[in-house]
Amino acid sequence: MSRALTITDIDDLAVGAWVIGTGGGGSPYLNHLNVQRLMADGRTFDLIDPTELADDAQVAVVSTMGAPVVMQERLQDSRDVARAVEIMADHLGSPFDAVMATEIGGSNAFQPLMAAAHLDLPVVDADAMGRAYPEAQMTSFAIAGLQPWPLSLVDPRGIEAVISHVPTWKWMERASRVLTVETGSMAATCKAPRTGVEVKRWSVANSMSLAIELGATVRRARAEHRDPVDAIVDETGGRRLFAGKIIDIERRTTGGFLRGRAVVGGLDAWAGREVELEFQNEWLVARLDRQPIATVPHLICLLDVESGEAIGTETARYGQRAALIAMTAPELFRSEAGLAYVGPRAMGYDLDPVDPLA
Amino acid sequence: MSRALTITDIDDLAVGAWVIGTGGGGSPYLNHLNVQRLMADGRTFDLIDPTELADDAQVAVVSTMGAPVVMQERLQDSRDVARAVEIMADHLGSPFDAVMATEIGGSNAFQPLMAAAHLDLPVVDADAMGRAYPEAQMTSFAIAGLQPWPLSLVDPRGIEAVISHVPTWKWMERASRVLTVETGSMAATCKAPRTGVEVKRWSVANSMSLAIELGATVRRARAEHRDPVDAIVDETGGRRLFAGKIIDIERRTTGGFLRGRAVVGGLDAWAGREVELEFQNEWLVARLDRQPIATVPHLICLLDVESGEAIGTETARYGQRAALIAMTAPELFRSEAGLAYVGPRAMGYDLDPVDPLA
Numbered sequence: 034m035s036r037a038l039t040i041t042d043i044d045d046l047a048v049g050a051w052v053i054g055t056g057g058g059g060s061p062y063l064n065h066l067n068v069q070r071l072m073a074d075g076r077t078f079d080l081i082d083p084t085e086l087a088d089d090a091q092v093a094v095v096s097t098m099g100a101p102v103v104m105q106e107r108l109q110d111s112r113d114v115a116r117a118v119e120i121m122a123d124h125l126g127s128p129f130d131a132v133m134a135t136e137i138g139g140s141n142a143f144q145p146l147m148a149a150a151h152l153d154l155p156v157v158d159a160d161a162m163g164r165a166y167p168e169a170q171m172t173s174f175a176i177a178g179l180q181p182w183p184l185s186l187v188d189p190r191g192i193e194a195v196i197s198h199v200p201t202w203k204w205m206e207r208a209s210r211v212l213t214v215e216t217g218s219m220a221a222t223c224k225a226p227r228t229g230v231e232v233k234r235w236s237v238a239n240s241m242s243l244a245i246e247l248g249a250t251v252r253r254a255r256a257e258h259r260d261p262v263d264a265i266v267d268e269t270g271g272r273r274l275f276a277g278k279i280i281d282i283e284r285r286t287t288g289g290f291l292r293g294r295a296v297v298g299g300l301d302a303w304a305g306r307e308v309e310l311e312f313q314n315e316w317l318v319a320r321l322d323r324q325p326i327a328t329v330p331h332l333i334c335l336l337d338v339e340s341g342e343a344i345g346t347e348t349a350r351y352g353q354r355a356a357l358i359a360m361t362a363p364e365l366f367r368s369e370a371g372l373a374y375v376g377p378r379a380m381g382y383d384l385d386p387v388d389p390l391a
Numbered sequence: 392m393s394r395a396l397t398i399t400d401i402d403d404l405a406v407g408a409w410v411i412g413t414g415g416g417g418s419p420y421l422n423h424l425n426v427q428r429l430m431a432d433g434r435t436f437d438l439i440d441p442t443e444l445a446d447d448a449q450v451a452v453v454s455t456m457g458a459p460v461v462m463q464e465r466l467q468d469s470r471d472v473a474r475a476v477e478i479m480a481d482h483l484g485s486p487f488d489a490v491m492a493t494e495i496g497g498s499n500a501f502q503p504l505m506a507a508a509h510l511d512l513p514v515v516d517a518d519a520m521g522r523a524y525p526e527a528q529m530t531s532f533a534i535a536g537l538q539p540w541p542l543s544l545v546d547p548r549g550i551e552a553v554i555s556h557v558p559t560w561k562w563m564e565r566a567s568r569v570l571t572v573e574t575g576s577m578a579a580t581c582k583a584p585r586t587g588v589e590v591k592r593w594s595v596a597n598s599m600s601l602a603i604e605l606g607a608t609v610r611r612a613r614a615e616h617r618d619p620v621d622a623i624v625d626e627t628g629g630r631r632l633f634a635g636k637i638i639d640i641e642r643r644t645t646g647g648f649l650r651g652r653a654v655v656g657g658l659d660a661w662a663g664r665e666v667e668l669e670f671q672n673e674w675l676v677a678r679l680d681r682q683p684i685a686t687v688p689h690l691i692c693l694l695d696v697e698s699g700e701a702i703g704t705e706t707a708r709y710g711q712r713a714a715l716i717a718m719t720a721p722e723l724f725r726s727e728a729g730l731a732y733v734g735p736r737a738m739g740y741d742l743d744p745v746d747p748l749a
Contacts, residue, residue, distance in 0.1 A: 120555065124482075192566060193556035197478065200549040208550060211569040 035085060035155065038078040038146075038245075043068050045248030050142035051343035052247055052265060053240075055332050057291075057315030058139020058165030059097070059104040060345050067111045068146050076150040081131065083159045083238050086229030091127060092157060093118045094227055095144045096135035098169065098186075098209060099219035100291045101314055101347035102284065104140060113187050113221040114144045115151035120185040121223040124195050133157035133232065135172065135224055137240040138165025138315070139345065144221070156241070163237035163363050164332050167290055167314040169209060170202035171375045173365055174227065177235040181205045185223045188216035202374075214289040237363065251341045261341025262356045265334075271360035272390050274319065274326055275308045276300055276338060279353045284346070290314055295335075295349050297357065308357055310335065312346040317380055319357060319389075327389035328382070330362035330375040359389035393443060393513065396436040396504075396603075401426050403606030408500035409701035410605055410623060411598075413690050415649075415673030416497020416523030417455070417462040418703050425469045426504050434508040439489065441517045441596050444587030449485060450515060451476045452585055453502045454493035456527065456544075456567060457577035458649045459672055459705035460642065462498060471545050471579040472502045473509035478543040479581040482553045491515035491590065493530060493582055495598040496523025496673070497703065502579070514599070521595035521721050522690050525648055525672040527567055528560035529733045531723055532585065535593040539563045543581045546574035560732075572647040595721065609699045619699025620714045623692075629718035630748050632677065632684055633666045634658060634696060637711045642704070648672055653693075653707050655715065666715055668693065670704040675738050677715060677747075685747035686740070688720035688733040717747035 038046075047065040050058065072078075086092065095114050097104065122128050132145040132152070137160035145156045161172035175181065181202040186194045186209055194212055199205040205225075213220040227236075247268055254264035266273055281296035292313050299306040308326075311318045316333040319326050327333050335344040338354045349355075361367075366375050367386070377384040396404075405423040408416070430436075444450065453472050455462065480486050490503040490510070495518035503514045519530035533539065539560040544552045544567055552570055557563040563583075571578040585594075605626055612622035624631055639654035650671050657664040666684075669676045674691040677684050685691050693702040696712045707713075723729050725744070735742040 124553075190562070191556055191558040192554075192562055194552060194554045194566060195482075196550075196552045198549055198551035204548070204550055207573055208552060208570060211573045212566060215565055215569045 035079055035081040038080055040072060042245050043072065045245045045252060046142055046241070047248065048251050048342065049244035049246065049248030050137055051139055052334055052336065053244060053332060054138030054165040054343060055315045055334055056312055056346040057101060057167060058136055058141045059101045060348055061140045061143060063108055064140045064143035064147065067109065068143050071111060071150045078146055078149060079155040080158050080241060081155045083157055083233050083236055086131065086157065086232055088228065088230040090130040090229030092227045092229065092232050093121060093129045093132045093148065094135050094161065094224040095132060095148050095222065096141045096224065097144055097219060097221050098213045100286045100289055101345060102286050102291050103218040105347055107217065107219055110189055111147035112151055113189050114148045117185045117187045117221045117223040118148050118152055120187065120193055120195060121183065121226060124183055124185065125226065129154060131155045131157050133236065134160040136160055136162040136165045137244050138162065141165065142241065142244060157232060158241045159232060159236035159238050160240045161236055163240050165315050166375055169206040169224065173235050173237055175202040176365060176371050176374050179231055179235065181225055184209050184225060186212055187221045192216055210289045218286060218289050254341065262336050262338060262358065265336065265341055266358055269360050271358045273356060273358050274389060275303055275321060275357040277303055277308070277355065279349055279351055279355055282349050282351060291346055297355055313380060314346060316346065318377065318382055318384065319359070325384055325387045327359040328377045328384055328387045329380060330366035330371060330386065331388055332360040332362065334358050361388050361390045393437055393439040396438055398430060400603050401430065403603045403610060404500055404599070405606065406609050406700065407602035407604065407606030408495055409497055410692055410694065411602060411690060412496030412523040412701060412703070413673045413692055414670055414704040415459060415525060416494055416499045417459045418706055419498045419501060421466055422498045422501035422505065425467065426501050429469060429508045436504050436507060437513040438516050438599060439513045441515055441591050441594055444489065444515065444590055446586065446588040448488040448587035450585045450587065450590050451479060451487045451490045451506065452493050452519065452582040453490060453506050453580065454499045454582065455502055455577060455579050456571045458644045458647055459703060460644050460649050461576040463705055465575065465577055468547055469505035470509055471547050472506045475543045475545045475579045475581040476506050476510055478545065478551055478553060479541065479584060482541055482543065483584065487512060489513045489515050491594065492518040492599070494518055494520040494523045495602050496520065499523065500599065500602060515590060516599045517590060517594035517596050518598045519594055521598050523673050524733055527564040527582065531593050531595055533560040534723060534729050534732050537589055537593065539583055542567050542583060544570055545579045550574055568647045576644060576647050612699065620694050620696060620716065623694065623699055624716055627718050629716045631714060631716050632747060633661050633679060633715040635661055635666070635713065637707055637709055637713055640707050640709060649704055655713055671738060672704060674704065676735065676740055676742065677717070683742055683745045685717040686735045686742055686745045687738060688724035688729060688744065689746055690718040690720065692716050719746050719748045
């Protein structure tokens with residue numbers, strides 16, 4: 034089941050991961066270039082299915098924490114995330130067998146590839162969110178109640194830390210977030226390592242393949258002059274909720290996050306109506322004429338109407354023509370245990386979750 | 392030269408360390424009780440001279456970081472600082488031979504005793520400040536350019552971290568401070584470990600003995616109905632600068648520090664005049680009628696006129712009768728390299744240092 038990723042796979046991943054990043058995870062643009070460069074230098078990427086992992090395999094789980102606006106301005110060295118994995122291996126006193134993404138959304142889909150290239154490890158075709166979420170505890174591993182520690186963190190100025198114990202997943206988020214903020218709201222991290230059996234039981238399996246396939250769908254639709262937004266809706270089983278023009282955007286980088294709201298004024302069938310989107314790195318709540326029409330944990334995606342490219346919370350700008358689509362979240366995240374981590378109330382909204390397809 | 396500390400030594404240390412804490416280091420009250428309890432439980436404390444250390448001895452350097460107001464309210468478990476040393480030993484993969492204080496001022500004089508009691512290690516008669524300073528980089532070890540990493544940090548809720556690399560001493564302060572603030576502005580830490588040869592060359596030697604002797608001086612003066620403030624001035628070679636009544640105190644706990652100012656209205660020879668004291672955990676600048684009369688790195692001590700007990704920046708209150716005394720800092724801290732870390736400009740004041748005895 035293992036396969037070597039191609040240049041086209043990498044290009045497709047940049048498109049697909051950005052769509053399911055639901056506005057966050059950071060624009061893949063810069064780290065897509067990083068991985069293209071690594072491939073041009075002869076590095077190869079071996080994508081393995083979670084089922085191929087030995088039960089006792091040690092899997093490094095990586096992401097870059099921070100605020101997407103900062104990630105656009107501060108270029109990442111692909112060695113930073115590899116360094117985070119090395120520090121973790123030193124801390125554990127044992128090497129890793131594979132690397133996987135914490136979140137498949139946006140730029141974070143490229144983090145395991147960058148680590149793997151420098152460490153010569155395979156990449157597991159899985160993540161722990163199936164999208165992007167703003168905080169470190171918003172994962173399938175946390176919902177499963179797996180051990181939240183340790184975590185290693187790297188800033189390229191030479192700041193390296195290991196958070197070796199925490200009482201809760203939320204404390205791991207808090208402790209790693211303050212270090213991230215202090216180093217400039219961006220830091221490469223290696224999260225609590227997982228065994229093969231934990232990855233097989235609790236990860237969102239095959240999410241990298243699905244992101245690549247979603248990108249390929251967009252690529253084929255463009256080549257065939259079909260509507261790429263329709264192609265994404267068909268491929269994902271999502272629903273088109275709204276279309277219009279971005280008429281307002283408010284952003285602030287605070288507490289290590291990008292927070293704010295965007296307003297889309299309706300066009301065509303939606304003329305005269307408005308959608309407001311609130312975000313914390315990711316789009317969290319969509320309201321049509323002030324009524325919630327989609328909330329976390331469900332996936333809210335704002336797409337460029339022409340190209341089908343995702344519009345990120347840090348890249349959205351006045352005047353963009355945008356289609357709003359949404360998809361139902363996987364069952365684990367809709368469960369009572371899941372909603373405690375990734376439901377609207379977990380993110381500060383006094384709202385019940387709204388499934389856009391219900 | 393090694394000796395077992397007596398109950399009287401511990402009582403004297405509480406008084407002497409609080410005087411040379413220059414308002415900071417935290418009130419010794421609670422940790423004095425901790426150490427009294429450990430002695431009542433049969434623990435002994437072996438104080439060794441730095442010259443007794445083997446050149447390659449591994450010495451743990453401990454303190455509790457945070458804001459003194461918080462330390463008054465949150466009781467410390469003596470095991471916390473021992474745990475910080477254990478985490479450091481695990482990180483290094485080798486055990487420690489002795490423990491010493493980062494700062495001899497205030498409550499932090501008791502930290503190596505608490506660690507030593509649980510770890511069954513001797514305490515080195517030395518520290519790295521010869522007083523208390525607000526920030527972690529304000530040490531003889533930093534001035535000497537020794538390696539600033541690693542640092543371990545413990546919060547009793549089960550938050551444990553190791554900052555394993557930093558580019559500068561100031562970055563170690565920044566990274567450890569944000570974790571301290573996040574855990575509630577108080578955390579037990581084990582700083583960068585030192586070898587025996589480093590301690591012998593760069594520590595402030597015999598500062599624990601001197602603090603104990605200073606406390607004994609106060610105790611004897613009280614017993615003999617002599618003025619304890621005069622006794623402190625004689626013992627330390629300091630100077631009495633002012634006496635009066637505290638007529639204003641402003642305090643705020645911000646960024647993990649206690650900051651503010653106190654105003655003392657003159658009495659007797661100083662009637663009609665005012666001293667203003669600015670502080671960041673410690674008294675940093677004293678101004679008489681708006682003219683600086685003493686600044687860091689020199690020691691500024693506010694004492695209760697009756698008892699000779701130090702008045703801390705967190706305990707100073709309206710109406711207290713206080714004597715202001717000051718002492719010249721050791722030469723290392725007055726050097727150009729020293730002032731870069733502990734001079735008025737290093738603490739944000741556009742002032743040249745003022746030696747109160749010059």
